[in-house]
Amino acid sequence: MSRRVADEVFGEWGGWILGVLIAVVLPLLLRAPARVNLLTEVMILGLFATAYNLVLGYGGLVSFGHAAFFGLGAYITAIFLVKFSLPLWAVFIVAPIVGGLVGAIFGFFAARAAHLFVGFLTLAFAQMIWAVFYSFPLIGGVDGIWSVPIGEAFYSPITFYYFTVGIAAVCFLLLHFIVRSPFGLVLQSIRDNRMRSEFVGLNYKRYRIAVFAISAFFSSIAGVLYCMLNRGAYPELLYWATTGNALLTTLLGGMYSFFGPLLGAGIMVVLGDFFIRKTMYWPLVMGIMVILLVLLLPGGIAEWVGKIWTYWTTASYKRLRRSNDVA
């Protein structure tokens, strides 16, 4: 029950208000450009995690290969701008389409294999893509591609931040529309009871391919933005740790609500920035967080908020009942 409430609170007005707040007001309060870049990172990670949650929370599949889509977006940006000197708008058209196609391939194998194997399968394929980009210096090799010319307009952190917010907002609107559409509802029904969905006549394989393709499409856009932020693409973006980051972000924020992952992104970027400066054992902290979340709070912070909200709104009802019982 708290999950549905969490979804309602964070999926409807709560989420949008929060979003507008973060997007527009916060950067005006921060002075340091480094802090604004952190906010941009929150936006990008939030977009990536929300796209990831399409597969995880709404699709019910554990994908461990999303780094492939994210990294491909970044690499296509870098390769197009550095090696071929193509304009930026071309990147924004080609990268998501390529990402979506690769996502469809992943989805195809995910559809064929048993539900249990999707995690490992996507991981295996993503690692293969990582190995390709890691091994061939022509497409960057170990170091990746740097000094990507993104256009002078974007050198200012504030400008690039609002650009990111604009693109992310469009993507969030589209994703929200998809999730609330019949497609999204079918997705959730397949997640909840695959066999029953089949009895009703739904072809779960097609939906698996579709959800992977859509999720990959938006993950690639996030990758493009990330490459623009760092002006570089490197193999670590394709490594499983990047997917793990998205996974933890989604888990932390709440995988059963739409804006949960964005909330998780806000917390993760701040926490990550804090911890990376203090200790080199950030993966240890992340691992402990994952274990605690899985054992204690699988719905993430959004579920926790939902629980508090439910308690507050039913507390008066409980008091009423108690008084009736006593009488």
Place this chain on the structure above:
Amino acid sequence: MSWGVLLNQTFAGISEAAILFLLAGGFTLIFGTLHVLNFAHGSFYVLGSYTAYTVVALISRITGNFVIALVVAPIVIALFGALIEMTLFRYIYRREFLYQFLLTFGLVLVLGDLVRLIWGTTQYSMARPGFLSGRISILGQPVPVYILFSIGMAGLVGIVLWLVLIKSRFGKLVRAIQQDREMASCLAIHVPSICTGVFAISCWLAGLGGAIAVGSQTIMPGLEVEYSILSFIIVAVGGMGSLGGAAIGALVIGLTDSFGVLFLPRLTLFFIYVVLAVVLLTRPYGLLGRQIIE
């Protein structure tokens, strides 16, 4: 391709398959009995490597220190695995698969940093003990003794494991739990302790694989996920839950890897993924696998 190269690569492939069999055998045991995909399996393998290296380094004055390490390290890993099973895994058996996978992923992160905490990030390599180094001539080709040793160890362990599963009472209980866990517990079989035992055996196998691997490879942190992926691929190719499947899968992957080096040295993994894709498209449950009811 000369006969010598062919023989060389075959032996290299089989010895690699030997270690991979130990790795994948544990993985498939856990999956068949506990129905859990242990993402952290590669971490136990890596821990086994490091533990074996440390044991060898600690008792370097004693002769036969490598043999002692081969005995001690897997047992340490097995006990550690049993501890983790009793504290963490017990809570997630009833939960959905999603949470199981996520928990094991958290474990991967924790164990990976544990390795870095204890042993740092330096790479270690160990010289082979005297009686296991050198080469023997087989069919006119010099074959490293260590390769034969690896193959022999894995074969011996495989046979013993198979005998235990088929002939012993413990094996019978394990097979009962594999077939129907609830029914087994209704028959007064103490399922939790047997599951802990199976998990411990699986970690023992992974630790042994890692310990044997120390003699032929450099060990460094950060490889645990690659080994977990490999064990998954082997089991997916050979058949989930089947020890024979693990053996076949290990052979296929080991030989593919060693012969792939001849054709595409930079991307040996590529051929492995091709094999995986082909098997998944034609037989989604592996070569020896049975249909899994979700």
